[in-house]
Amino acid sequence: MDNDVAAGNTSSTLGHLALGLTLLAFGLGGTGVIDNVAATDAAGLATWVGGVTLFLVGLLALRAGDTREGTAYTALGAFWFTWGTAVGGGASADAVGVFLLLWALLALTLTLAASGGGLFGQGVYGLLFVALLLLGIGALADNGGLGKAGGWIAAVAGLLAWYGATAAVAGWPTALRRHRASDGSAPATS
Numbered sequence: 001m002d003n004d005v006a007a008g009n010t011s012s013t014l015g016h017l018a019l020g021l022t023l024l025a026f027g028l029g030g031t032g033v034i035d036n037v038a039a040t041d042a043a044g045l046a047t048w049v050g051g052v053t054l055f056l057v058g059l060l061a062l063r064a065g066d067t068r069e070g071t072a073y074t075a076l077g078a079f080w081f082t083w084g085t086a087v088g089g090g091a092s093a094d095a096v097g098v099f100l101l102l103w104a105l106l107a108l109t110l111t112l113a114a115s116g117g118g119l120f121g122q123g124v125y126g127l128l129f130v131a132l133l134l135l136g137i138g139a140l141a142d143n144g145g146l147g148k149a150g151g152w153i154a155a156v157a158g159l160l161a162w163y164g165a166t167a168a169v170a171g172w173p174t175a176l177r178r179h180r181a182s183d184g185s186a187p188a189t190s
Helices: 010-031 039-063 067-086 093-113 119-141 144-170
Strands: none
Touching: 010 039, 010 067, 010 119, 010 144, 039 067, 067 093, 093 119, 119 144
16 A cells, blocks of 8 residues: 555645535435435535635645646635535526536546546546536436435545545555565566
8 A cells, every 4th residue: 555645735635624524414415314414404514614615725725836736626615615605595406407517517627637646636526526417417307316326426525535635644545556476576467
């Protein structure tokens, strides 16, 4: 196992932690697995932790010259702040669906931009893309099953982001190292 690929700098670690907790709360609420808890119950957390914290972390990353994470966290902060403050505002299901699909495009952009960032960057953003896509289509089609599936995927993305941040702080492994053959040569690839 390799500890060198952890979430990286302080802003990255804080950003992954804020994103992870927000996605986990949002996702679990969307699954309906906890009685009387819905995704909308995560609005406060989404506004302040997902919105404000991620936006500020993004600004710090931009100031430090990290355009990839700075862009990701400020954009995600804008998403969570907008969602958290607008939830329950009486928007139509179609408007919610379009909103989620537009933000799914952001998650797709972040997924593609993180191609060299490893599992914790690309994996979290990829899962976020799939979750928002399912949630958006579910809202447009009035399909609760797609919404629940999107909630589960968001929860898994949240756990992955949380683990990445926790691993960076605790020094846990975040990447699998390719094992060498017993004679010291590189493993055979097929």
